[in-house]
Amino acid sequence: MNLTSIHSVYLIGIGGIGMSALARWFKQNGYAVGGYDKTPSDLTHALEAEGMWVHYADNVQEIPEAFKKKDSSLIIYTPAIPAEHVELNFFRDNQYQLYKRSQVLGFLTKELKTIGIAGTHGKTTTSSMAAHIMFESGQPCSAFLGGITQNYGTNLLIGNHEDGAGWVVAEADEYDRSFLQLSPDIAVINNMDPDHLDIYSDVQSFYDSFNEYLKKLKPEGIVIRRVDVDVQIPSQASKAVTFGESVEADYRIQNVVVEDGGVTFSIDHDFLRWNNIRIEMPGMHNVMNATAAFLACYYAGVSVDSIKQSLRTFGGVKRRFEYIYKNNQLVYVDDYAHHPTELEALLKAVRMVFPGKKIATIFQPHLYTRTRDFMNEFAQSLALTDELLLMDIYPARELPIEGITSEVLLDLIPSKNKQVVRKENVLQELEKLNFDVVVTAGAGDIDRFIQPIKLLCEKRYGRGN
Structure with missing residues (x-):
């Protein structure tokens, strides 16, 4: 990898947390930076505000010519991008300087x-x-x-x-x-x-x-x-x-x-x-x-x-036991936990800080394969909450697997107060529950519910501390 001839960097999956860090490194070091991501997010909006070009359609024709100059463009992709991705295959077929995120990070460090x-x-x-x-x-x-x-x-x-x-x-x-x-x-x-x-x-x-x-x-x-x-x-x-x-x-x-x-x-x-x-x-x-x-x-x-x-003085990391709302009557914690061991640690930590409080958890399973491979472990971890709203599995890069659903997982959880909820019903079902602490957990798009749930908390008890 030779960066001396590179003037522009294009990242396929620029909105990913690891990819966006690389995008910021190249931008701060004077390169023109742009990229593709599947959907807009707070992070892609932040990258755009920092002067990077981002688009959301898998369409080579939309890519500015500055990123198509073969001799002066570096293309970086995340392995989470599907193999049939049109832009990825365009750069691969035309033999651009194309590297995985991990290869570039290894080179820079x-x-x-x-x-x-x-x-x-x-x-x-x-x-x-x-x-x-x-x-x-x-x-x-x-x-x-x-x-x-x-x-x-x-x-x-x-x-x-x-x-x-x-x-x-x-x-x-x-x-x-x-x-x-x-x-x-x-x-x-x-x-x-x-x-x-x-x-x-x-x-x-x-x-x-x-x-x-x-x-x-x-x-x-x-x-x-x-x-x-x-x-x-x-x-x-x-x-x-x-x-x-x-x-x-x-x-x-x-x-x-x-x-x-x-x-x-x-x-x-x-x-x-x-x-x-x-x-x-x-x-x-x-x-x-x-x-x-x-x-x-x-x-x-x-x-x-x-x-x-x-x-x-360490203030933590967003989506790692992050307090979204907190007062004497109600607490809302958000976390990235998406593995059964992480879920167990999260819910035990909530119990540690709020002993005797009633906990409601909204969990979105991430990947069909992970749900399949750890079905029983997920069931045991989710039994640690008092109320459970279980969302559908977030597929990310995967296609559905027959027999692997949130309904199957729900049946294995040794709890009474549990239900599967669709995205459009999450807030409605949460409003029906009685709880002292609400937890959202998952690595998919459950983060899109953070602000609506915070507003629900404020509706019940006013602004948090």
Whole structure:
């Protein structure tokens, strides 16, 4: 890949969270940037406001000529784009410089010291925490994130990397084996629950990919993993450490106290104890995320005091336990959870913060294959809510699978207060329920209901705090 001759960059799937971060990087570095996405969204509107050209029809004729100049155009696509996509095939058939998002990210980060955050769950929160710590401590750092940070209002942070100085924080995404394009100096693995079995042939192939990721570690690199993550430490690693609640962990999480919607905890290591670590986010999963970010930044050279201070000011990520509405009578939380383990962590965190409150959950399953592969696990996780409105499966890139429906999933959930709702009936059915906390969860287009549900909350109880 040679960027010296490139003047314009066209992204197919520009509205995706990872793609939009690349779009912003190229725009901020002086390139003309445009792209296609299937539907308008807040993110595509933001990109347009930042000076990028976006359109929503799969039509080569609508693409401006500036992006069709073969010798000076770079085309980037996400693997979530269907194989029959007209624009993608136009660029492919005409042999443009065409790369996957992960290949471009690997190219942009290969010369910089990299913290790669891997794991089925928590990549975005952990990466955002680590990036915030680095920025707050004054470290030169850039970050490509899978969510919009509350502190900075963006998914891209660009630091000063003169003479190759500083770090880059990047999510090491297992989807489509994208993380195999990265070469981290510090490789973090937060957890390893099977997912994306439409991409991997079986569960063992999924696990094997994490070992392949660790083989990409740079010489003298460091591996940081949760204590129950079973991986092979590569020979080039200079250090490999574990963290978790177990006494077998090198860095042990202790003294966890939930208070005022956040968590305070300690980390023990040999004869050291780091006390009064505070995050303003609930749930043990976020304690794990914070510990992973803590250790990544510690081994990157940030002082313990700076890390602790920065974690206290971390504001979270949009759609990760995000408070949309809150007062003494009603709370509305939105979350991206779309895997049964994430759903369980989310609903347990809600219980942790609001004990004894009645919880109503609106969940939109994401992908037919994921619903099929984890049908029983989804049923058990969704049983943790008091009231359930289950939306139809969001297909994303997939066609329906016979026998895999929300109705089938609903029958497996061991709860009484449950129903399948169509999109057009979500608000109507929610208004009928009695609850103290309402939760929306999913990775499809359920986010389009956030503002209407917020307005419903305000209609009941006035403006939130």
